[in-house]
């Protein structure tokens with residue numbers, strides 16, 4: 623099949639950061655971002671951990687103080703997502719089925735920001751970044767907080783490494 627290179631190009635993130643707290647709010651403002659959709663597992667919290675990773679709560683507080691709208695969108699189940707959202711003081715969309723667009727559309731309504739002013743920040747190319755790209759949202763790909771993951775995630779990681787090896 624031809625065209626593999628094009629598909630790979632299309633699911634590359636717009637920006638990269640090692641962790642969520644290292645995402646520059648100044649840079650987001652500079653490219654016109656006012657709404658932030660953030661992933662939970664391995665972006666806000668380490669896998670299976672209830673507490674946000676170091677620096678995350680401060681980063682989110684700082685972003686809200688600067689006027690960014692933020693929503694947590696996670697494929698994880700309702701109770702876990704709601705607990706983290708409550709701790710951080712931000713709305714949530716759980717059971718998101720990323721990369722399908724429905725949860726992102728719901729998140730956009732909660733944010734009240736236009737697509738071109740909204741960024742998705744997450745650690746997975748095939749859920750966070752791909753789902754964002756489907757709707758024309760900007761993307762920041764972070765590195766996963768820890769390596770221990772769901773079996774399906776491990777398969778997706780393998781595919782990501784394969785894709786990354788081509789670029």
Ligand SMILES: [Mg+2]
Pocket residue numbers: 661662663664665744745746
């Ligand atoms: Mg994640």
